[in-house]
Amino acid sequence: MAKSQAPVLEGWFAVENGEPHLIGTRCESCGTYYFPKQSLFCRNPACDGETFEEVPLSRRGTVWSFTNAMYQPPEPFVAEDPHVPYTILAVELEREKMIVLGQGVKGLECADLKAGMEVELVLDTLFETEDQETITWKWAPVA
Amino acid sequence: MSVDKEIAILGIGMHPWGKWGKNFVEYGVKACREAIADAGVSWRDVQFVSGAATMRCGYPGYVAGATFAQALGWQGAEVNTSYAACASGSQALAAARSKILSGQCDVALVVGSDTTPKGFLKPAPGDRPDDPDWVRFRLGITNPSYFALYARRRMEVYGDTLDDFAAVKVKNAEHGFNNPNARYRKKFSLEDVANSAMVADPLRLMDICATSDGAAALVVSSLDFARKLGRQDAVRIAAISTVTPTFASGVVEMPDIATDSAAAVDAHRFRAALPAKAYEEAGIGPEDVSVAEVYDLSTALELDWYEDLQLCPRGEAAALVRAGDTRIGGRIPVNPSGGLACFGEAVPAQALAQVCELTHQLRGTAGDRQVEQARVGITANQGLFGHGSSVILKR
Numbered sequence: 001m002a003k004s005q006a007p008v009l010e011g012w013f014a015v016e017n018g019e020p021h022l023i024g025t026r027c028e029s030c031g032t033y034y035f036p037k038q039s040l041f042c043r044n045p046a047c048d049g050e051t052f053e054e055v056p057l058s059r060r061g062t063v064w065s066f067t068n069a070m071y072q073p074p075e076p077f078v079a080e081d082p083h084v085p086y087t088i089l090a091v092e093l094e095r096e097k098m099i100v101l102g103q104g105v106k107g108l109e110c111a112d113l114k115a116g117m118e119v120e121l122v123l124d125t126l127f128e129t130e131d132q133e134t135i136t137w138k139w140a141p142v143a
Numbered sequence: 144m145s146v147d148k149e150i151a152i153l154g155i156g157m158h159p160w161g162k163w164g165k166n167f168v169e170y171g172v173k174a175c176r177e178a179i180a181d182a183g184v185s186w187r188d189v190q191f192v193s194g195a196a197t198m199r200c201g202y203p204g205y206v207a208g209a210t211f212a213q214a215l216g217w218q219g220a221e222v223n224t225s226y227a228a229c230a231s232g233s234q235a236l237a238a239a240r241s242k243i244l245s246g247q248c249d250v251a252l253v254v255g256s257d258t259t260p261k262g263f264l265k266p267a268p269g270d271r272p273d274d275p276d277w278v279r280f281r282l283g284i285t286n287p288s289y290f291a292l293y294a295r296r297r298m299e300v301y302g303d304t305l306d307d308f309a310a311v312k313v314k315n316a317e318h319g320f321n322n323p324n325a326r327y328r329k330k331f332s333l334e335d336v337a338n339s340a341m342v343a344d345p346l347r348l349m350d351i352c353a354t355s356d357g358a359a360a361l362v363v364s365s366l367d368f369a370r371k372l373g374r375q376d377a378v379r380i381a382a383i384s385t386v387t388p389t390f391a392s393g394v395v396e397m398p399d400i401a402t403d404s405a406a407a408v409d410a411h412r413f414r415a416a417l418p419a420k421a422y423e424e425a426g427i428g429p430e431d432v433s434v435a436e437v438y439d440l441s442t443a444l445e446l447d448w449y450e451d452l453q454l455c456p457r458g459e460a461a462a463l464v465r466a467g468d469t470r471i472g473g474r475i476p477v478n479p480s481g482g483l484a485c486f487g488e489a490v491p492a493q494a495l496a497q498v499c500e501l502t503h504q505l506r507g508t509a510g511d512r513q514v515e516q517a518r519v520g521i522t523a524n525q526g527l528f529g530h531g532s533s534v535i536l537k538r
Contacts, residue, residue, distance in 0.1 A: 008281060009272050032391075033404035036278075044407055045390055064395075065299065067291035067343045069283055074265040076281045088284055088343075090292050090395055097405040099395045101284060101292075110344045115299035126282070136282060 008126050008136040012036060014056070020123045021056040022100065022137060028053060033096040057100070060120045060142065061091040064099050066113045078127035078134070089139040091119055105140040118142040150243050151369035151377040152536070153362045154182025155499040158256070160326040160357035160486045167200045170358035171207070171256030172214050174492075178252065182362035183372060187218050189362070190248035193239040194224045195231035195255030195491035204257075207491065208235075211254050221248070229438065229526025230385055231255060232359070232494030233534055237383045239363050249368040255491035256358035266398075276398040276527070287351050287441070289397045291343035294443030298345060300458070303446065305345055307461040309336035311442035312349050312484055314470050319481015321511040324496075326355050327485045336442075350442040355487030359495035361502075378505045380498075381519075382424035382535040388413035397527050413531065414451040418523055421533035422453075429453035432475065433517040434504050436497035438524035439482040448523050449477065471514055479504060479512045494532055497522035505538040 007013065013022050024035040027042040029049030035057055042049035072083035087104030104113070105124055119139040126136035156177025158170035179186055192215075194207030203210040208222035221242075225234035232255040239251035271277040297303040312331060319325040331349065339349040369377045388396075391403035393410025403410075422428055429452060437448035446460035454475050455463050463469050469477040480486070480500040483493070501520030503509040518538055525531035 009278065027407070030407040032407040035401045035404075036275075043390055043403070046408065065292040065296040067288055067295055067345075069285065069288060069343060070341050073280060073283050073285045075268075076266070076270070076277060077283045086283065088288050088292070090296075095406070097391075097410070098402050099393075100401040101279070101282075101395060103283060110295075115296070 003128065003131055003133045005133045005135050008134050013123065013137050015123065016056065019059060020121055020137065021059050022121065024055055024057045024096070025052040026055045033057070033098060035098065035100060058093045058095050060118060061093040061100070063113055063115050063117045063119055064090040064092045065115060066090065066104070066110060068110050080127070087113065089113070089119060091139055103136065103138045105138045108140070112141065148244060149366060149379040149381055150240050150363050151366055151374060151379055152498070152502050153184065153250070153364050153369060153372070153374060153377055154178040154180070155502045156181060156360045157324045157496060157499055158358040159324045160355040160489060163356045165258065165356070167197055167256040167258040167356070167358070168203065168210060168214050170356060171211050171254050171360070174256065174358040174360035175211055175215055175252060175254050178360040178362045184250060184362060186215055188250050189220055189252045191239060191242045191251040192220050192222045193235040193251055193253045194222070195235040195495065196224050196226040197257045197491045198226070199260065200258055207254070207256070227385065227526070228528060228530040229490055229524045230494055230530040230532035231491045233383055233532030234385055236361065236363070236380070236495065236498070236534065237385055240380065240383060243363065243365050250362065250364045252360060252362055253495060254358065254360040255493070255495045257489040257491050258356045259354040259489065275400060279398045279400055282400070286397060287343040287346060289395070290351060290441035290444055291346045292395065293447060294345050294441060297443055297446060301461065303443070303461045305337065306333055307446070307464060308345070308350055308442040309333045310464045311439065311445045312336050314464065315439065315478050315482045315484035318471060318479050318512060319485025322481050322485065325481045325485040326487050346441055346443065352440050352483035353487035355489045357486065357489035357492045357496065359492045359499050361495060361498060376538070378502050378536055378538050380534060381427070381537045382421040384417050384420035384424060384533040385531070386416050386420045387529045389416060412451070413529070414447065414525055417525065417531045417533040418452045418521060421521065421535050425535040425537070427519060427535070431519050432521050434479060434501065434514045434520045435475065435477045436480060436500050436520070436522045437477055437482070438493070439478060439484055440488070442484070445477065445482065452521060452523060471512060476514045479509065479514055490526070494522065494524050494534070497524065498534055498536065501536045505536055
């Protein structure tokens with residue numbers, strides 16, 4: 001029986017036409033983007049906007065920096081046993097002018113990465129239990 | 144700010160850093176008593192106790208000011224407790240300065256003390272998807288992840304090398320070797336650093352600071368009170384900057400999962416803003432600084448601070464460490480105490496420990512670690528949730 005799937009964070013990402021994207025918001029007054037979503041008050045000190053539209057964030061960006069996790073993080077991270085190192089990428093989104101963090105896809109190593117490289121957002125398993133797979137966004141090099 | 148906006152540092156005290164496993168109150172009282180004795184005042188002269196809170200030691204930690212006022216013996220002093228992550232000590236100091244400069248008290252005691260758990264710093268328990276600190280740990284992004292992203296960025300943009308980062312550790316280990324309050328007193332070579340375990344590429348175990356128990360305290364007063372004590376030559380605090388970031392903050396900061404968007408306004412650098420405000424307040428510039436104590440959470444982060452303190456143009460910090468400029472005896476010594484590399488971080492005590500070290504340096508009582516002719520010192524640190532500080536001392 002296939003495992004059920006659940007997002008690690010409810011309402012943080014979605015799939016449209018087979019393509020996953022992060023869900024952000026955009027201030028209708030000044031155009032500032034927010035991730036995670038902001039829907040009450042704009043944080044731009046020059047803006048008193050209180051209305052926001054939900055927008056898909058750019059699926060592609062460029063690597064700002066990268067690292068990996070050689071040691072098992074503490075809870076609430078759920079680690080494999082034994083811990084399997086993974087990469088972490090900081091990715092610059094051009095339209096939103098923001099940097100978003102996320103794990104790199106399974107198998108990606110620091111040696112494969114370079115600042116300025118183009119990557120795209122994919123959905124992948126963060127961890128799994130016997131009956132459930134927890135899904136998160138990850139960054140993958142553009143083929 | 145003009146001269147009459149300064150306060151005097153009458154006394155300093157510390158409990159050695161380590162992993163002693165005792166109650167934080169014990170360390171703090173030791174540091175307070177030492178600072179009071181060093182100041183040449185009596186505990187009953189202290190009119191205001193300003194504590195830096197610890198979040199890891201239960202209720203007494205949340206009300207650190209009152210905890211120490213009680214431990215030293217209630218004597219009717221007013222109390223305050225400040226929490227500002229790594230800048231808690233500086234905010235507690237700023238509260239004392241305000242009290243003194245507004246004429247509400249002459250003498251204040253400022254103290255920070257902590258007992259830390261083992262291993263990675265963890266978020267508070269429970270499922271809290273609205274808390275960015277919970278979110279990033281859930282996704283597997285720890286404190287070293289952020290330090291490593293900054294370090295790798297330096298390598299990619301400025302061409303810094305692993306040896307440059309290791310050279311910071313080697314320097315700080317030499318500086319702290321004879322510091323009786325340092326936890327790690329051992330010299331290391333570049334090879335030792337290169338052979339330590341990789342934690343978060345490119346940072347190895349010896350590039351990243353540990354967490355420690357420790358305590359630091361200061362007795363501060365008005366300049367008038369210092370003069371009456373015959374301490375007109377006391378080291379002075381010329382500036383305390385605790386500015387928040389300016390939107391849009393362009394560098395991804397712990398514990399956030401993303402930066403602000405700079406789609407509508409320009410991006411700013413938070414770290415650089417902290418000392419900039421301190422320089423402005425003290426009416427001096429980076430060229431006046433003789434010695435600095437910076438928050439080397441990682442070796443690479445110390446290099447970022449050289450640039451944020453404007454000790455060199457952006458991108459050129461590695462050249463400073465390569466040339467030995469930031470060693471004791473160099474052009475602008477940084478972390479003569481040994482820094483976090485030799486201390487490990489004791490959050491509420493650390494910003495005050497930086498001030499204690501600079502007080503020693505400016506008094507000329509730093510012994511083996513003495514920076515010759517030190518006249519102006521600056522501290523810098525940065526913590527979670529838009530907290531940070533920079534304090535300028537002069538004599």
